[in-house]
Amino acid sequence: MKTKILVIEDEDSIRRFLKISLEMDGYHVIEAGGVEEAMRLVTRERPELVILDLVLPDGDGLGVLKSIRSWSKLPIVVLTVRDDEQTKVGILDAGADDYLTKPFSVPELLARLRAVRRRQGQESNGPIFETGPLRVDLVGHVVMLGDEEVHLTSTEFNILKLLIKHAGKVVLHRQILKEVWGDNCVEQTQYIRVYVGHLRKKIEPRPDAIRLIVTEPGVGYRLLVM
Amino acid sequence: MDDRNQYSMFLKNSFPYLGIVAGVGMIAWLCHLVTPLIGYHSVGFVFLFFIMVAALFLRMGPAILAALLSAMAWNFFFMPPKYTFVIYETQDMMMFFTYFVAALTIGMLTTGLKKNRERYEKSQMQIHFFLESEKFHKTLLSCVSHELKTPLTSILGAAMTMQSRERHDRNVPTENKMLLAEIISSSTRLNHIFENLLDMTRLESGFIRLSCEWFNVSDLVQHVTSRLEAQLSGHLLQLDVPDRPVYFFGDFGFLEHALANLIANAACYSPKNSTITVAMQKNGEHVSISVVDRGSGIPEQYRNRLFEKFFRLPGTPSGGLGLGLSITKNLVELHKGAVEFRNNALGGSTFTINLPYVEPPQQVLESES
Numbered sequence A: 001m002k003t004k005i006l007v008i009e010d011e012d013s014i015r016r017f018l019k020i021s022l023e024m025d026g027y028h029v030i031e032a033g034g035v036e037e038a039m040r041l042v043t044r045e046r047p048e049l050v051i052l053d054l055v056l057p058d059g060d061g062l063g064v065l066k067s068i069r070s071w072s073k074l075p076i077v078v079l080t081v082r083d084d085e086q087t088k089v090g091i092l093d094a095g096a097d098d099y100l101t102k103p104f105s106v107p108e109l110l111a112r113l114r115a116v117r118r119r120q121g122q123e124s125n126g127p128i129f130e131t132g133p134l135r136v137d138l139v140g141h142v143v144m145l146g147d148e149e150v151h152l153t154s155t156e157f158n159i160l161k162l163l164i165k166h167a168g169k170v171v172l173h174r175q176i177l178k179e180v181w182g183d184n185c186v187e188q189t190q191y192i193r194v195y196v197g198h199l200r201k202k203i204e205p206r207p208d209a210i211r212l213i214v215t216e217p218g219v220g221y222r223l224l225v226m
Numbered sequence B: 001m002d003d004r005n006q007y008s009m010f011l012k013n014s015f016p017y018l019g020i021v022a023g024v025g026m027i028a029w030l031c032h033l034v035t036p037l038i039g040y041h042s043v044g045f046v047f048l049f050f051i052m053v054a055a056l057f058l059r060m061g062p063a064i065l066a067a068l069l070s071a072m073a074w075n076f077f078f079m080p081p082k083y084t085f086v087i088y089e090t091q092d093m094m095m096f097f098t099y100f101v102a103a104l105t106i107g108m109l110t111t112g113l114k115k116n117r118e119r120y121e122k123s124q125m126q127i128h129f130f131l132e133s134e135k136f137h138k139t140l141l142s143c144v145s146h147e148l149k150t151p152l153t154s155i156l157g158a159a160m161t162m163q164s165r166e167r168h169d170r171n172v173p174t175e176n177k178m179l180l181a182e183i184i185s186s187s188t189r190l191n192h193i194f195e196n197l198l199d200m201t202r203l204e205s206g207f208i209r210l211s212c213e214w215f216n217v218s219d220l221v222q223h224v225t226s227r228l229e230a231q232l233s234g235h236l237l238q239l240d241v242p243d244r245p246v247y248f249f250g251d252f253g254f255l256e257h258a259l260a261n262l263i264a265n266a267a268c269y270s271p272k273n274s275t276i277t278v279a280m281q282k283n284g285e286h287v288s289i290s291v292v293d294r295g296s297g298i299p300e301q302y303r304n305r306l307f308e309k310f311f312r313l314p315g316t317p318s319g320g321l322g323l324g325l326s327i328t329k330n331l332v333e334l335h336k337g338a339v340e341f342r343n344n345a346l347g348g349s350t351f352t353i354n355l356p357y358v359e360p361p362q363q364v365l366e367s368e369s
Helices: A013-023 A035-044 A060-069 A087-093 A105-120 A154-165 A173-181 A185-201 B004-056 B059-078 B091-164 B174-205 B216-227 B253-270 B300-305 B324-334 B364-366
Strands: A003-008 A027-032 A048-053 A076-082 A097-100 A128-131 A132-139 A142-145 A148-150 A211-214 A220-223 B213-217 B234-240 B247-250 B275-283 B286-291 B339-345 B349-356
Touching: A003 A013, A003 A035, A013 A027, A013 A105, A013 B091, A035 A060, A035 B059, A048 A060, A048 A105, A060 A076, A060 A087, A076 A087, A076 A105, A087 A097, A105 B091, A132 A154, A142 A185, A154 A173, A154 A185, A154 A220, A173 A185, A173 A220, A185 A211, A185 B213, A185 B216, A185 B364, A220 B300, B004 B059, B004 B091, B059 B091, B091 B174, B174 B247, B174 B324, B213 B216, B216 B234, B216 B247, B216 B253, B216 B275, B216 B286, B253 B275, B253 B286, B253 B324, B253 B349, B324 B339, B324 B349
Parallel strands: A003 A027, A003 A048, A048 A076, A076 A097, B234 B275
Antiparallel strands: A128 A132, A132 A142, A142 A148, A211 A220, B213 B247, B275 B286, B286 B349, B339 B349
16 A cells, blocks of 8 residues: 655645655655645545645645644644744644755655654654664663763763654754753753763764764754664 | 135034024013013013023024023123123022023923934834835845745756656666756755855844854864765865864854855865865864865955955856855854964965854863763
């Protein structure tokens, strides 16, 4: 059974190449050019995945996102022209699973869709998490990079644990703050990068090491799932 | 000609004062006619009114003159004994003194009020202009952004999709694959140019906000050099960063962009397989990041134009709008830093970003295990 994907995008030319590359990657593609058509097709066709452009001719993409989110956990990846922090945080806050800024790379889009589907399939995470050379025992608090054990401070471990919990997905600065430092530490945003920097140095020790932690500038961080 | 201008300027400046003298004289004469009706005490009120009107329409100098002159006129022409500056009655003395204080105060307050009103109107105009300008820039940014990026998305998207399909297809001629690679490469370059243009617009509009955080400057250097791996692939990269972290409080994204422009320039303007060195160090009050290339350097006559917007070195292959250095300079200056250029003795150029060093807070220093 091919995975059914709904593409909500008003630009014909973008829809055309999206349809071709998605079908090449094994998806069954349904298209919508606006809000009304999208809402109709979402309920009628029951897609398993949605690609949504923020700017639509007959309404606001963010509204569609919130509307779908209000009754479904369906994975949604948003496409947007705007790359400012506010827009990106707004997209994630409204319930999107991921976003890409235009112009985007097609391989990157396909990889993100795969990651989103994989996350959907994993309802519960076991105590052991692995990605690339990294192996983390979340219960035993043991972190292995290849054959060597890595010693993390408790803050570094907590940040890593949070990134693992949402592996592949962007974790907002705000979420890191709340999880690691608690609700009332707004000023700590200024220090997050320093801690992530130390964590990175430990799990990506060499300059040619795989980048496991990806920075989403101004928005947050995500842990790559290999 | 100059003398005539000076003379007319002098006349123009002394006009208000002459007007006050004439005004006081005229009011004195009018009051003289009606004094039998209103009494000499009330003349003071008429003068006070005159001072207020003068202060409303003229500057502080003429207003004070009006206060002084009217006091003298009232004393001389109206207070007994008339036509002297002497005052017999103690009550009259008090009244005169009070009048004098009131006159000066009214004069100064009224001109003050007028100045405030002018300042308020000026700032309202500035606010209005600012809001209109902000609206314009926001519209420009979002409109241009959307209209330029949408077709580019289609071009890149379609080309990349074609590339995936034809990658393993041996029936497709190699030339086609090369041409497709060209389309993708040029479109990517076009996108970088749009980004630079949009950044320039944002910087020009003045609506840039720094999102500052503490970070290790070595991280910044490593992050930028690994992000530009593709552009640096034809060169030998040498990194020289200290072992101990050097922390800076700034906008990581902006400084990343600033440094990336310098490194991209070095890659563009130095020969293949030459070395590019990126060095970072803390020396006393500054943190410096320098990018050294072994290109042909910058000719003397262009050195003071390097950081101009849209300036491109004549005779160099086209590669952009010439905004890179200007953007770098702007972004670094937003952090109260400066960008320096130096020609290397052994050939090539060195561009250095100097940022003011501030001792990081205890929490940052303690974050290391």
